[in-house]
Amino acid sequence: MKASAKKQDRSGMPLEALWDDKEDRTLSDPEMLVDIDGFEGPLDLLLHLARNQKVDLARISILKLAEQYLEFINGAVKLRLELAADYLVMAAWLAFLKSKLLIPKTGSDDGESGEELAELLQFRLKRLEAMRDAAARLVNRNRLGRDIFQRGDPEAVIIEKQNEWSATLYDLLTAYASQRQRQAISRVAIALRSVWSLKHARQILTRLIGDVRDWTALDQFLIAFIPDPSERATAIASSFAASLELVREGQLEVRQEAAFQPIYLRTKAGRPELEDY
Amino acid sequence: MPETGHARVFPFARADSAELSENPAERLHLAEAVRMAEAIVFASADPVSEKALADRLPGETDVPAVMAELQATYEKRGVNLVRVGDSWAFRTASDLSFLMNREAVQQRKLSRAALEVLAIIAYHQPVTRAEMEEIRGVETAKGTLDVLMETGWVKIRGRRKAPGRPVTYGTTIAFLDHFGLEEIRDLPGIDELKGAGLLSSRMPSNFSIPQPPANMDEFAEDEDELTDIDLEELGLLTPRGGDD
Amino acid sequence: MPETGHARVFPFARADSAELSENPAERLHLAEAVRMAEAIVFASADPVSEKALADRLPGETDVPAVMAELQATYEKRGVNLVRVGDSWAFRTASDLSFLMNREAVQQRKLSRAALEVLAIIAYHQPVTRAEMEEIRGVETAKGTLDVLMETGWVKIRGRRKAPGRPVTYGTTIAFLDHFGLEEIRDLPGIDELKGAGLLSSRMPSNFSIPQPPANMDEFAEDEDELTDIDLEELGLLTPRGGDD
Numbered sequence: 001m002k003a004s005a006k007k008q009d010r011s012g013m014p015l016e017a018l019w020d021d022k023e024d025r026t027l028s029d030p031e032m033l034v035d036i037d038g039f040e041g042p043l044d045l046l047l048h049l050a051r052n053q054k055v056d057l058a059r060i061s062i063l064k065l066a067e068q069y070l071e072f073i074n075g076a077v078k079l080r081l082e083l084a085a086d087y088l089v090m091a092a093w094l095a096f097l098k099s100k101l102l103i104p105k106t107g108s109d110d111g112e113s114g115e116e117l118a119e120l121l122q123f124r125l126k127r128l129e130a131m132r133d134a135a136a137r138l139v140n141r142n143r144l145g146r147d148i149f150q151r152g153d154p155e156a157v158i159i160e161k162q163n164e165w166s167a168t169l170y171d172l173l174t175a176y177a178s179q180r181q182r183q184a185i186s187r188v189a190i191a192l193r194s195v196w197s198l199k200h201a202r203q204i205l206t207r208l209i210g211d212v213r214d215w216t217a218l219d220q221f222l223i224a225f226i227p228d229p230s231e232r233a234t235a236i237a238s239s240f241a242a243s244l245e246l247v248r249e250g251q252l253e254v255r256q257e258a259a260f261q262p263i264y265l266r267t268k269a270g271r272p273e274l275e276d277y
Numbered sequence: 278m279p280e281t282g283h284a285r286v287f288p289f290a291r292a293d294s295a296e297l298s299e300n301p302a303e304r305l306h307l308a309e310a311v312r313m314a315e316a317i318v319f320a321s322a323d324p325v326s327e328k329a330l331a332d333r334l335p336g337e338t339d340v341p342a343v344m345a346e347l348q349a350t351y352e353k354r355g356v357n358l359v360r361v362g363d364s365w366a367f368r369t370a371s372d373l374s375f376l377m378n379r380e381a382v383q384q385r386k387l388s389r390a391a392l393e394v395l396a397i398i399a400y401h402q403p404v405t406r407a408e409m410e411e412i413r414g415v416e417t418a419k420g421t422l423d424v425l426m427e428t429g430w431v432k433i434r435g436r437r438k439a440p441g442r443p444v445t446y447g448t449t450i451a452f453l454d455h456f457g458l459e460e461i462r463d464l465p466g467i468d469e470l471k472g473a474g475l476l477s478s479r480m481p482s483n484f485s486i487p488q489p490p491a492n493m494d495e496f497a498e499d500e501d502e503l504t505d506i507d508l509e510e511l512g513l514l515t516p517r518g519g520d521d
Numbered sequence: 522m523p524e525t526g527h528a529r530v531f532p533f534a535r536a537d538s539a540e541l542s543e544n545p546a547e548r549l550h551l552a553e554a555v556r557m558a559e560a561i562v563f564a565s566a567d568p569v570s571e572k573a574l575a576d577r578l579p580g581e582t583d584v585p586a587v588m589a590e591l592q593a594t595y596e597k598r599g600v601n602l603v604r605v606g607d608s609w610a611f612r613t614a615s616d617l618s619f620l621m622n623r624e625a626v627q628q629r630k631l632s633r634a635a636l637e638v639l640a641i642i643a644y645h646q647p648v649t650r651a652e653m654e655e656i657r658g659v660e661t662a663k664g665t666l667d668v669l670m671e672t673g674w675v676k677i678r679g680r681r682k683a684p685g686r687p688v689t690y691g692t693t694i695a696f697l698d699h700f701g702l703e704e705i706r707d708l709p710g711i712d713e714l715k716g717a718g719l720l721s722s723r724m725p726s727n728f729s730i731p732q733p734p735a736n737m738d739e740f741a742e743d744e745d746e747l748t749d750i751d752l753e754e755l756g757l758l759t760p761r762g763g764d765d
Contacts, residue, residue, distance in 0.1 A: 181724070
C-alpha cells in the first residue's frame, strides 16, 4: 500500500498502545482519507468505520457502512492512490451488496438476499472484533517475565524426554526452508506481476466474505473495479475459463436459462464437514 | 490466626484436610512425597509434568493428591504453585507484580497482526492458516506465524482431515505458562464467545442481527406463530383447565 | 489429624515465635514483608543481599527479622532458605539432593549443520550423502551424520541401485515422536512453509519440495534392502565370524 501520508514506526511502541492507536482518528480527519497504511485489510477498515457509527456492532447500518466504505475508496482512487486488490474487491462486493439491499429480491433462486449477505458481513465483523478484544485481554493478563516470575536460579533441568539432544520442529523447518532458499537464490527469477484476474478476485472475496453463491451478478461489480479498463476483457475471458475448470472439479455449479442469457455460477453446496486429528 | 500454638507470622494453613489419611505412617509418607515434589518443582524454572513427577516420587505416590496439598499450602505465600496444562510450576504471586518490575525482562514486541493471529490460534485451535485468514480477511504476512512459532507459544499440531490436508496450528504449554492459564478452557471469555457462535468457522444458523422487520407482525421463515398451548406454557394465558 | 484447625500433612510451623510482635497491624506488615522477600529471593538469579532487600521492601521493614522468619518457615521444607555471605538464596534441602542429581544430563543443541542435514533427510528420504551435498551445496562432514545417528532420529535405510551402491538415509519412529509428527507426510509442504513465513513467497516457479513417502519403511523403487554383508561392512552388525 503506497498510501502513506503519515508513516508511523509502530515497532517502537509498547504492545498495549497498539490497541487504541486508531481511536483518535475520525472520518472528518482528512488524513484518514489517505492513510490506509494502518489497517490490516478491508475488514479491519470496515470495523473501524463501523465503530465510528458509535453503536453496538449488532445495530450498525450495513447500508450506511457500505456507503462509507465506497466513499473512502472513491476518495483514494481520486487521489490516484494505488490500492491493494483486497480493498477493491471489498468495494466491489459492497457495491453489489448495496444494490441487493436497495432492489427487492426478484426470483427465488438468484442467490442470497441482501439481508442474508449483510448478516454474513456482520458476523464477520463481530467475529473479528471478538478476536481483537480477546487478544487485548490476553496481552493485559499477568504475564510471565513481566508480572509473574519463575525461579531465577533454577538448580536442575528436569528432562522429560530421554533424548539428550534438543531441537524443535520449528528449528527443523527453519533450517530446511532457509537452506533451500539460499540454494535457490542463484536461480531466482523475478516473479511476474500477477494479472488482476477475476479468479484471484474471487479468492480474495472468499477470504473476506466466505463462499458467496451468486457469482454472476457479482462479477459485473468486480469488473467495474478492475483499475485498468484494458485488462477487463481478458479478465472476463480468463475468469470464465477458470470457472469452467472449477465446475469440472465439482466445486462450482453452472446454470443458464437460455442461450445468450446470463450464466449463473455458484459454489456447490454440501461440502463435507471438517475433522482433525 | 495467632491464637493457636501454631503462631506464625504467615500461616500456610489449609482449612480443609479432611480427606487426608488418619494413618500416621501414611501421613508421613505423604509428607515426604510433598517435600520431594516441592524440591523438584522448585528447582526447575519450567513447568514439570505430573508424569515426570510420578517418575521421581516413590512408586505408590498419589501425585494429584500431593500436588493439591502443596498448592493449598502455598496458596497465600509470595510464591504460588500453579498448574499449567498437565504440569506444575512455582511462580511469584500475581499481586506482587508491582514489586517485581525490576526483574522484568525485555519482552519481544509482537505486532498487532501477530497478536490477533495468536488470539485466533488460541481460541479456534486447531486452526488452519486459511481459516485464520478468513477470520481476519487478509493474507497472513511473512513474519507473523513464524514469529509466533519462534516465541514457542504456537506450534504445528497436525493436519486437517480434509481435501488438501492443510496443516493445523495450536498453542503450547509455554503459551499457557506465559499468560498464566491452567488450560485452554480458561481463556478469557471463551465460553461467551462459543455461546455467541463467534468461534465457529461459518455463520451459525442462529446468528442474526436484530433487524426490525418491515412489518413487525410478519413472521420470519424460520418462525412459527405461537399456539395457545405455547402461550399456556409461557404463562401468558391462564390454563383452560379440565372440562371448564 | 483433622482434630486441629491447622491440620496439614506437612506443617511449616515454627516452634518459637516469641519475638514476634503481638500488635496485629505490625504482624500484618511483617507478614506482607515476608511474602515480598520470598518472591524477590525466588525470582532472583543470584543470592540477594540484605541491602538489596532493604531497598525493595517497604521503608521501615526490619530485614533481618523478616529473613529469620522466612528461614524458620522453610526450615523443614523440601526447599530451604540459606544464607550465602550476607545474601540469601533458596536451595534444595540437602537430604533431597539425590533428586536433583538423578538425571542431570545436560541437553545439547544440534548444530545448524546437523539440523540442516536432518531436515534434508526428513524431506528427501531416502537420500544419499551425495544427494545431500547437491541440495545443500556443501559437503556434509562425517561427524554431522554420526551425531544424527547418535540422536536416534536418523537411520541407514538401504542402498541405492546405482553405481557404487551408496547408502541411503531416512528418519526413524523416534524422529516422529520427538517432533510430534504422526507420520512423515505431516511435514509441512511448500505452500505451508510459505504461509508460515518460513519460505519466501517469491520462490522461482521451478522450486519444489519433495513430498515424503506415505510409508517411511517402504523401500523406494531404486533402493535395495541392506544385506547382512552390508550391515557388517557398515559396522551395524558384529561379524559372525568363522563357520557359525
